[in-house]
Amino acid sequence: MANEKNKNKWIKCGTAIRLLLLVGSVGLLATGCQTYQQQNKVVSNWRQGNLNVAAAEAKKLADNNAQNKDSIIWRLEQGAVLRAAGQYNESNQAFDQAQEKIDDYAQKAKVRVGQEAGALLSNQANLDYEGRSYDGIMLNTYKALNYLALGESDKARPEIIRAYQRQQDAVETNKKRIEKTQEAAAQSKDKAAIEKAQNDPKLQAQFAGATTNLGGLNTYADYVNPFTTYLDGLYFMANAADASDLERARKSFERVTAFTPNNDYIKQDFATVNDLIQGKPLPSLTYVIFETGCAPERGQIRVDIPIIVLTVSYVGAAFPTLKLQDNFIPSLTVVAEGTNVTTASVASIDGVVALDFKNEQPVVITKTIASTVIKAVAAYAANEAAQQAGGDIAGWVSKIGTAAYQMAVNIADERTWTTLPKEFQVARIPTPSDRKLNLATPNGMQTSLTIGDGIINVVYVKSITAGTPLLMSQFKLK
Numbered sequence: 001m002a003n004e005k006n007k008n009k010w011i012k013c014g015t016a017i018r019l020l021l022l023v024g025s026v027g028l029l030a031t032g033c034q035t036y037q038q039q040n041k042v043v044s045n046w047r048q049g050n051l052n053v054a055a056a057e058a059k060k061l062a063d064n065n066a067q068n069k070d071s072i073i074w075r076l077e078q079g080a081v082l083r084a085a086g087q088y089n090e091s092n093q094a095f096d097q098a099q100e101k102i103d104d105y106a107q108k109a110k111v112r113v114g115q116e117a118g119a120l121l122s123n124q125a126n127l128d129y130e131g132r133s134y135d136g137i138m139l140n141t142y143k144a145l146n147y148l149a150l151g152e153s154d155k156a157r158p159e160i161i162r163a164y165q166r167q168q169d170a171v172e173t174n175k176k177r178i179e180k181t182q183e184a185a186a187q188s189k190d191k192a193a194i195e196k197a198q199n200d201p202k203l204q205a206q207f208a209g210a211t212t213n214l215g216g217l218n219t220y221a222d223y224v225n226p227f228t229t230y231l232d233g234l235y236f237m238a239n240a241a242d243a244s245d246l247e248r249a250r251k252s253f254e255r256v257t258a259f260t261p262n263n264d265y266i267k268q269d270f271a272t273v274n275d276l277i278q279g280k281p282l283p284s285l286t287y288v289i290f291e292t293g294c295a296p297e298r299g300q301i302r303v304d305i306p307i308i309v310l311t312v313s314y315v316g317a318a319f320p321t322l323k324l325q326d327n328f329i330p331s332l333t334v335v336a337e338g339t340n341v342t343t344a345s346v347a348s349i350d351g352v353v354a355l356d357f358k359n360e361q362p363v364v365i366t367k368t369i370a371s372t373v374i375k376a377v378a379a380y381a382a383n384e385a386a387q388q389a390g391g392d393i394a395g396w397v398s399k400i401g402t403a404a405y406q407m408a409v410n411i412a413d414e415r416t417w418t419t420l421p422k423e424f425q426v427a428r429i430p431t432p433s434d435r436k437l438n439l440a441t442p443n444g445m446q447t448s449l450t451i452g453d454g455i456i457n458v459v460y461v462k463s464i465t466a467g468t469p470l471l472m473s474q475f476k477l478k
Helices: 002-030 042-047 051-064 071-084 088-107 113-120 133-149 153-187 191-198 201-210 226-238 243-259 264-277 349-409
Strands: 285-292 297-304 316-323 333-336 339-342 344-348 423-430 436-440 446-450 456-463 471-476
Touching: 042 051, 042 071, 051 071, 071 088, 071 133, 088 133, 133 153, 133 226, 133 349, 133 456, 133 471, 153 226, 201 297, 226 243, 226 264, 226 344, 226 423, 243 264, 264 344, 264 423, 285 436, 316 349, 333 423, 339 423, 344 349, 349 423, 436 456, 446 471
Parallel strands: 285 456
Antiparallel strands: 285 423, 297 316, 333 339, 333 436, 344 423, 436 446, 456 471
């Protein structure tokens, strides 16, 4: 009889072990799921200036992920790389696909409960990437610039208006997102454990330490991208159909001046548009827009969550961090008819991204802590059940399996638009009579060009890193 009991016990134990090994293997398989930065083969070629390879890689990733949770982010990367390569129509096609999905997500009012619940058992990287506020703003800004480069100024107008409107919408969107997350946490059956973890001084200190590199950045209120606002002013100044367009340009320049008070070029634009309102003619001007460097990447830090569940082996969580990219050309010198001027900052994309990151952090922290609590409680229940069904061995295997699973799914959401620039700068000069322009960088790169025949000309210069060649194009606003 005793032998029969032992036999049954080992059968149960063996079944439990097999089940738990399956759980463990699922966890170990999940470790093969790469983070966004590990998947992103675009950015390494991008930073080396290999645009053709980067474009091919971006297309492959965008096409392979066209119908899944990462569709938007890969289309954004693809659109930016194609734009830098001068493939403006193809770039806009990629941006159109991203925009369609971003707008679709924005129009869906009800919460996707099933997907959110799934993320609570895994991680936030398993949610659909719906596009951050600055993504939509820059998407429409780039589409407008693509149309201008193609000589289709009429198509640029609605894109500039849409980009500007997205800035207005972003404040309310973020407010609702925070409120929704806080409400869900307050209604959770694990509310007490979530609040305890959120208020833990050690946890808060680790978060503070993870964002110290962002303290000195120039951030802008209310989700504003000053470059988008500047382009709005420039476009409507040069292409004013009536007095209301000139007034719109005046207000845009006035607003950008408030964000970048040391930029004399924008002050000159503000004075010019006021002259136009008074009936004076538009002078012949050449602008150099300089896109330099690379936007921040997202990394991750792993933090122990203060949840006391004695039989759970692992209660850590991964949170995103921002990593600034410092390999960039700080300015561009513009030489025309013996006069030298230097580009000045219009917008720090580092600052735009950092502000969005900080605004998003309460949502990310709350969701990640809630997920960690739920997984810890589930692991506790699994370990207890295994212990009762199969004894110490099954309990031990369960702890290994649940710990392996939690480690495997413990990754932060590292998705971010990495092919955006670090900064936008501008210089403005009266168009030289010989229409000759020389450009020089502090590290010795030089190039010359002939300005087009427009009244308002734009020379667009992009530098990805300090060691890659300058990418140049021209278009006229009038």
